[in-house]
Amino acid sequence: MIYDKEKIVPGIVVFIVLFTFPVWYNLAFGSGEGAPKPELPAQEKQCVESKEYMRTQHMDLLNQWRDAVVRSDMRLYLSSENGAKFEMSLTNTCLKCHPNKTRFCDQCHDYMAVKPYCWDCHIAPTE
Amino acid sequence: MAVDRRNFIKITGLAALGGAAGKEAMDALAQSEAKFSPMDNALHGKRWAMAVDLKKCKKDNGCKDCIHACHSVHNVPDFGNPKDEIKWIWREPYEKAFPDQENEFVPDDLLHASAPLLCNHCDNPPCVRVCPTQATWKRQDGIVMMDWHRCIGCRYCIAACPYGSRSFNWRDPRGADAEGKPYIKEQNPAFPTRMKGVVEKCTFCDERLAKGLKPACVEGCKQAALVFGDLDDPESEVRKLLRENFSIRRKPGLGTQPEVYYIV
Ligand code: SF4
Ligand code: SF4
Numbered sequence: 137m138i139y140d141k142e143k144i145v146p147g148i149v150v151f152i153v154l155f156t157f158p159v160w161y162n163l164a165f166g167s168g169e170g171a172p173k174p175e176l177p178a179q180e181k182q183c184v185e186s187k188e189y190m191r192t193q194h195m196d197l198l199n200q201w202r203d204a205v206v207r208s209d210m211r212l213y214l215s216s217e218n219g220a221k222f223e224m225s226l227t228n229t230c231l232k233c234h235p236n237k238t239r240f241c242d243q244c245h246d247y248m249a250v251k252p253y254c255w256d257c258h259i260a261p262t263e
Numbered sequence: 264m265a266v267d268r269r270n271f272i273k274i275t276g277l278a279a280l281g282g283a284a285g286k287e288a289m290d291a292l293a294q295s296e297a298k299f300s301p302m303d304n305a306l307h308g309k310r311w312a313m314a315v316d317l318k319k320c321k322k323d324n325g326c327k328d329c330i331h332a333c334h335s336v337h338n339v340p341d342f343g344n345p346k347d348e349i350k351w352i353w354r355e356p357y358e359k360a361f362p363d364q365e366n367e368f369v370p371d372d373l374l375h376a377s378a379p380l381l382c383n384h385c386d387n388p389p390c391v392r393v394c395p396t397q398a399t400w401k402r403q404d405g406i407v408m409m410d411w412h413r414c415i416g417c418r419y420c421i422a423a424c425p426y427g428s429r430s431f432n433w434r435d436p437r438g439a440d441a442e443g444k445p446y447i448k449e450q451n452p453a454f455p456t457r458m459k460g461v462v463e464k465c466t467f468c469d470e471r472l473a474k475g476l477k478p479a480c481v482e483g484c485k486q487a488a489l490v491f492g493d494l495d496d497p498e499s500e501v502r503k504l505l506r507e508n509f510s511i512r513r514k515p516g517l518g519t520q521p522e523v524y525y526i527v
Contacts, residue, residue, distance in 0.1 A: 206410045209402065210299035211473050224299070228453055257411065257455040259338075 172247040175239040184229075185217050195252070198226060227258050235261045304475035309495035310405045311384065311467055312522040313481075314504045320488035321376035329379055330354070332483025333465070338456045340436035340446035349430040351465040352381040352480055361525075363514055373527055379489070381480070382407060382428035382465040383513065383521030390420035390429065398462075405522060406467045416460040425517055428464050435459040467491075494522070 138144060183190050185197065201224035204210040212221045223229050234240040237260040245252060320326075333339070333352045340349055354377040357369075361378075384407045391401050398413035399420055421429045436456050439445045447456060454470065457463050468478035476482070481489045492501035501524075504510075510524040 202412060204299040206408075206412065208299065209301065209469065209473060211302045211305070212300045214298050214300065216298075221300075223302075227455070256458040259450055259452040259456065261452060 170247075172243040174241075174243040175234075175236060177233040180233045182218060183233075184213060184215050184220075184222050189217075198254075201226075226254060227260075231261055236263050237261070238263055302474055306472045306475055306477075308404045308472075308493035310493060310522070311472075312405070312492065312494045312501055312524065313381070313384075313467075313478075314490045314492075314501045314510065314524045314526060315379060316488045316490070316504070316508075316526045317373065317376055317378060318526060319486045320379060320484075321372060326486075327354075328483045328485055329480035329489060332479045335449065336451055336454060336479045338436070338447050338451055338454055339463075340432075340434075340456070341448070342434055342446055343440055343444075347433045349432065349436070349463060351430075351463070352379055354378065355380050361511060361513060363516055364511065378525060379480075380426070380428075380513070381523060382467075383426055383519065383523045384467055386520035386522060387518060389423040389425070389519060393419040393423040395419065402469075406469055408466055408469060409462070409464060411455070411457055411461050411463065414461045416462065418462065420462060425514055425519065426521075429462050430464065432457050432459050432461050432463065 185193075190197070201213065204213075205224050211223055213224045214221055231237070237255070241252075330352050334341075337351060339351055342348065356377050357374055358364075360380055384405055386405070388401055388407050391399055391407060394400070395417060396413050396415055398410050398415070400408055400410075402408050416431070418431055421431060434446070435458065436446050437458075450456065468476070468480075471478060478489075478491050481491045490500050490504055492499035494501060494505075496502065504526065505524055508526040510526045512521045512524055515521070
């Protein structure tokens with residue numbers, strides 16, 4: 137038996153409703169505005185791997201590239217997407233197609249509030 | 264325990280299964296390795312080394328061609344203050360560079376020469392032994408490499424290196440001095456900078472060797488006083504030079520086995 141049931145239960149309900157308000161408000165009335173819109177390359181249609189893979193795994197791929205280049209002196213990456221070879225380089229490969237860090241990388245990184253430290257050392261092209 | 268026929272078959276069957284699974288794992292591993300490869304025109308060596316011909320170099324004592332070539336391509340900052348100096352290749356007067364050459368009398372031109380100094384890529388590098396994170400290590404081809412991603416800035420390596428080959432970034436190399444002059448005059452975007460709190464040094468231009476190019480200082484020297492090559496190859500230019508000329512190394516008594524040779 138709970139004392140003050142008639143106060144506690146409505147209290148909990150009100151709390152849950154208020155707490156989840158942003159979620160269901162967005163579901164009902166949200167326009168998806170403010171969601172990140174990374175700018176895609178105009179010319180190039182094919183990334184080193186599929187779009188889906190890059191979207192979720194690019195950070196792992198970049199870590200693998202870093203270790204392969206720096207620690208094993210391997211410089212080329214064989215794409216499992218189309219068998220093409222790419223130089224494993226953030227600045228010299230990725231940024232060739234995505235020259236605008238603000239309109240590409242920062243879009244999602246800012247939205248997700250992640251701060252990758254790549255740019256402490258690797259130089260982004262002037263925009 | 265005696266192994267009867269049933270058990271024997273069970274054990275061998277299981278072992279065969281395990282073997283097959285192992286092979287699968289090995290294949291998967293090989294496949295993941297095949298994802299990465301070196302460039303076709305990469306230079307390969309077994310024991311990279313440098314010969315510095317002081318007879319050619321000292322002709323022009325004010326010359327800084329090798330230093331400019333290296334420091335501009337590698338985004339080496341100039342903090343404008345000798346205490347914070349970052350140097351991959353630098354000059355030092357003869358008696359400072361070779362303090363254990365104790366002859367009282369040496370040829371005048373040698374005595375007044377200043378030698379270009381850089382990391383010796385020692386065969387027995389004390390810096391590698393002390394690094395707690397393996398941010399610095401010796402590669403198969405002899406290069407004492409650095410992984411700046413992994414350096415925690417403890418500076419053990421600086422204490423261990425007897426040649427002053429390593430520098431520490433006490434400040435942010437991307438910054439600027441009081442007058443707004445950037446520490447890196449002109450950034451080379453193809454190469455990273457370092458960040459505050461990281462150690463840096465010469466890497467024998469690993470990034471250039473990987474593309475089939477000689478080190479930047481070797482290319483930058485108009486006197487051809489710097490010669491880079493593989494000591495493991497008896498026909499290489501360095502081996503030939505060392506065969507035909509007398510050379511000395513820095514502080515050989517320490518047993519670090521430097522791989523930079525000075526022809527005097
Ligand atoms: S010269 Fe110094 S930094 Fe270079 S390998 Fe030898 S001990 Fe290490
Ligand atoms: S300063 Fe960096 S490279 Fe030097 S010993 Fe420490 S972690 Fe290793």
